[in-house]
Amino acid sequence: MNVLVVGANGQIGKMVVEKLQESKQHEVRAMVRKEEQVADFESKGITAKLADLEGSVADIQLTMEGVDAVVFSAGSGGSTGYDKTIMIDLDGAAKTIEAAEKAGVKRFIMVSSIASNHREKWSDDMKPYMAAKHYADQMLEKSDLDYTIFRPGMLKDEPGTGKIQLGKETAIESIPREDVASTIVSALDHSNISRQAFDLISGNTEIKEALNQIG
Numbered sequence: 001m002n003v004l005v006v007g008a009n010g011q012i013g014k015m016v017v018e019k020l021q022e023s024k025q026h027e028v029r030a031m032v033r034k035e036e037q038v039a040d041f042e043s044k045g046i047t048a049k050l051a052d053l054e055g056s057v058a059d060i061q062l063t064m065e066g067v068d069a070v071v072f073s074a075g076s077g078g079s080t081g082y083d084k085t086i087m088i089d090l091d092g093a094a095k096t097i098e099a100a101e102k103a104g105v106k107r108f109i110m111v112s113s114i115a116s117n118h119r120e121k122w123s124d125d126m127k128p129y130m131a132a133k134h135y136a137d138q139m140l141e142k143s144d145l146d147y148t149i150f151r152p153g154m155l156k157d158e159p160g161t162g163k164i165q166l167g168k169e170t171a172i173e174s175i176p177r178e179d180v181a182s183t184i185v186s187a188l189d190h191s192n193i194s195r196q197a198f199d200l201i202s203g204n205t206e207i208k209e210a211l212n213q214i215g
């Protein structure tokens with residue numbers, strides 16, 4: 001598969017790009033927003049395309065030519081205001097979904113957030129972010145795309161264990177970013193998880209096995 005990673009310069013994004021580059025099955029393309037990021041990826045032999053999630057749908061669509069699957073792992077991060085939460089986590093995701101539909105890309109993997117599907121679990125300071133994730137996911141669920149939504153728990157910068165818990169409703173726990181990245185890469189080969197959404201936290205089941213277990 002030819003896979004476009006949106007948010008490729010981010011922490012999970014970089015790991016997904018690296019794992020896809022190492023895999024023999026997939027071609028990877030990084031979507032980034034700065035010229036120097038394009039140069040950085042290309043110096044490592046990775047195709048990179050320039051587009052800003054605050055730009056037009058048409059510009060985002062241009063990065064998707066010949067692409068079979070989109071991974072959305074972008075985010076406004078914790079150091080920007082709620083304006084960026086709306087413009088990146090919600091509108092940026094919505095524009096990427098629209099661009100994928102227009103470009104005829106079917107497969108779409110979304111990195112959402114645990115509890116984004118449960119308003120009663122949103123803490124006051126997280127409400128705008130959670131609402132952004134919630135409505136981006138709803139838009140994807142209402143699309144015709146062949147989507148999988150992962151709602152990871154709190155992200156940790158520890159080495160991955162290769163073992164996860166995947167479920168419709170897990171406890172609100174944490175997971176290393178590396179395990180999220182490995183799950184995304186493995187998910188590309190699993191058509192059984194199409195048009196479904198899952199909580200994703202650390203667990204006791206090997207990633208492939210956890211994905212295989214889904215009916």
Ligand SMILES: NC(=O)c1ccc[n+]([C@@H]2O[C@H](COP(=O)([O-])OP(=O)(O)OC[C@H]3O[C@@H](n4cnc5c(N)ncnc54)[C@H](OP(=O)(O)O)[C@@H]3O)[C@@H](O)[C@H]2O)c1
Nearest residue numbers: 007009010011012033052053054074075077112113154155
């Ligand atoms: N933190 C948590 O505990 C947690 C929990 C669950 C889910 N999540 C979600 O997990 C995902 C990945 O997290 P992460 O830690 O890997 O994120 P990250 O390191 O903050 O990376 C986010 C990426 O999005 C890119 N981005 C931001 N604005 C953009 C724009 N206008 N156009 C194009 N790209 C833009 C950033 O680009 P630059 O590199 O140029 O800044 C960055 O590379 C995010 O969606 C996050 O919301 C986080």
